[in-house]
Amino acid sequence: MAEVNVNLDAHSYTIHITTGGISLVGELMRKLSVGNKILIVTDDNVCPLYADTLSSNLVAAGFNPTVLAVLPGESSKSLTTANIVFTEAIASGLDRKSAIIALGGGVVGDLAGFVAASYLRGVPFIQVPTTLLAQVDSSVGGKTAVNHELGKNLIGAFYQPLMVAIDPQVLDTLNDRELKAGLAEVVKYGAIADGDFFTYLQDNASALLARDPVVLTNVIGKCCQLKADIVAQDERESSLRMILNFGHTIGHAIEAEGGYSEYNHGEGVAIGMHAAALISQHVGLCEQSHVTALKKLLKRLDLPLTAPGYHPEQLLSYLVRDKKVVNGKINWVLMSRIGHVEITHEVTETTIKSVLEQIT
Ligand code: NAD
Numbered sequence: 397m398a399e400v401n402v403n404l405d406a407h408s409y410t411i412h413i414t415t416g417g418i419s420l421v422g423e424l425m426r427k428l429s430v431g432n433k434i435l436i437v438t439d440d441n442v443c444p445l446y447a448d449t450l451s452s453n454l455v456a457a458g459f460n461p462t463v464l465a466v467l468p469g470e471s472s473k474s475l476t477t478a479n480i481v482f483t484e485a486i487a488s489g490l491d492r493k494s495a496i497i498a499l500g501g502g503v504v505g506d507l508a509g510f511v512a513a514s515y516l517r518g519v520p521f522i523q524v525p526t527t528l529l530a531q532v533d534s535s536v537g538g539k540t541a542v543n544h545e546l547g548k549n550l551i552g553a554f555y556q557p558l559m560v561a562i563d564p565q566v567l568d569t570l571n572d573r574e575l576k577a578g579l580a581e582v583v584k585y586g587a588i589a590d591g592d593f594f595t596y597l598q599d600n601a602s603a604l605l606a607r608d609p610v611v612l613t614n615v616i617g618k619c620c621q622l623k624a625d626i627v628a629q630d631e632r633e634s635s636l637r638m639i640l641n642f643g644h645t646i647g648h649a650i651e652a653e654g655g656y657s658e659y660n661h662g663e664g665v666a667i668g669m670h671a672a673a674l675i676s677q678h679v680g681l682c683e684q685s686h687v688t689a690l691k692k693l694l695k696r697l698d699l700p701l702t703a704p705g706y707h708p709e710q711l712l713s714y715l716v717r718d719k720k721v722v723n724g725k726i727n728w729v730l731m732s733r734i735g736h737v738e739i740t741h742e743v744t745e746t747t748i749k750s751v752l753e754q755i756t
């Protein structure tokens with residue numbers, strides 16, 4: 397079993413990565429100081445696939461789990477659905493020691509984490525992520541949130557899990573589109589923090605698309621380690637952690653403009669990284685060869701680079717509403733070369749518009 401430790405100022409936890417790991421959750425949880433009652437939050441797609449395995453494993457370890465499945469999709473990251481989860485938590489008699497487990501993708505993780513952060517002012521939270529995106533990104537780092545009709549992730553909390561249990565085998569049932577969305581975040585880690593890892597991804601692009609279990613497990617471990625290192629240095633995103641937002645400013649605008657259905661998060665991020673790389677080149681920070689390398693890898697992973705038919709003006713209006721805007725200025729994460737990024741406010745509207753025209 398591979399383990400990655402996330403060492404934060406006030407709290408440390410372990411990410412366990414192992415094939416068949418879903419059947420080890422009960423055993424691992426016995427080592428944590430949590431009560432018997434457990435609420436498993438999942439969605440209607442994941443529930444029939446893995447909730448029984450997880451539940452019976454918890455029962456065998458002496459726990460008393462209840463399962464609540466929400467509707468799949470971004471629309472469940474809402475205060476309305478959070479309230480359904482709160483109601484179930486109260487009805488099942490969850491107390492301060494009771495754990496909430498998120499069994500699902502980033503939607504379930506963000507929703508269940510938000511509930512765990514606020515129910516009884518915080519109860520133990522465990523992540524069992526089942527999409528590649530959740531395994532390499534959203535389950536690690538403690539960002540939890542629901543959406544508001546006026547914007548994504550606007551209501552939330554930093555709340556760290558007690559443990560993350562990753563079973564790469566559950567990716568067998570994930571469809572190709574969702575797998576590729578996760579690969580976009582994987583490419584992000586190479587682009588922002590690790591040129592050697594980027595080369596590994598270039599060498600193993602076909603193996604990744606073919607879901608080679610060894611390559612996938614290696615990649616998950618590496619991404620968790622990179623994210624853990626970044627989060628450990630800047631838990632609350634006051635500086636370094638911002639680099640994880642590479643590709644997300646324009647990515648979020650594209651997701652929003654498509655009503656969160658035309659492009660999923662990973663696809664938005666792929667287009668957003670392409671745009672950020674073009675901006676980097678435009679302002680003279682990055683040589684074309686690095687932009688080309690990023691484009692080539694995204695293309696090989698069958699990810700989109702552009703959002704044809706979208707309107708630059710429309711996308712621009714989302715950018716100014718983004719959470720990353722402070723005092724009216726957008727914090728741009730730009731690439732200086734593969735493996736290195738810089739944060740700057742110094743990008744003119746003319747540059748942004750011209751790049752938005754290139755990617756639409
Ligand atoms: P998702 O949770 O919607 O899952 C994608 C789809 O895959 C869903 O239909 C789900 O039911 C299905 N699914 C999940 N696991 C499966 C499996 N093993 N087999 C078959 N089907 C499965 O989407 P996602 O891409 O995992 O997460 C996206 C969300 O994550 C967004 O809301 C985004 O904002 C959030 N996010 C949060 C962070 C963070 O740091 N908290 C980071 C990145 C993304």
Ligand code: ZN
Pocket residue numbers: 533581644661665
């Ligand atoms: Zn992301």
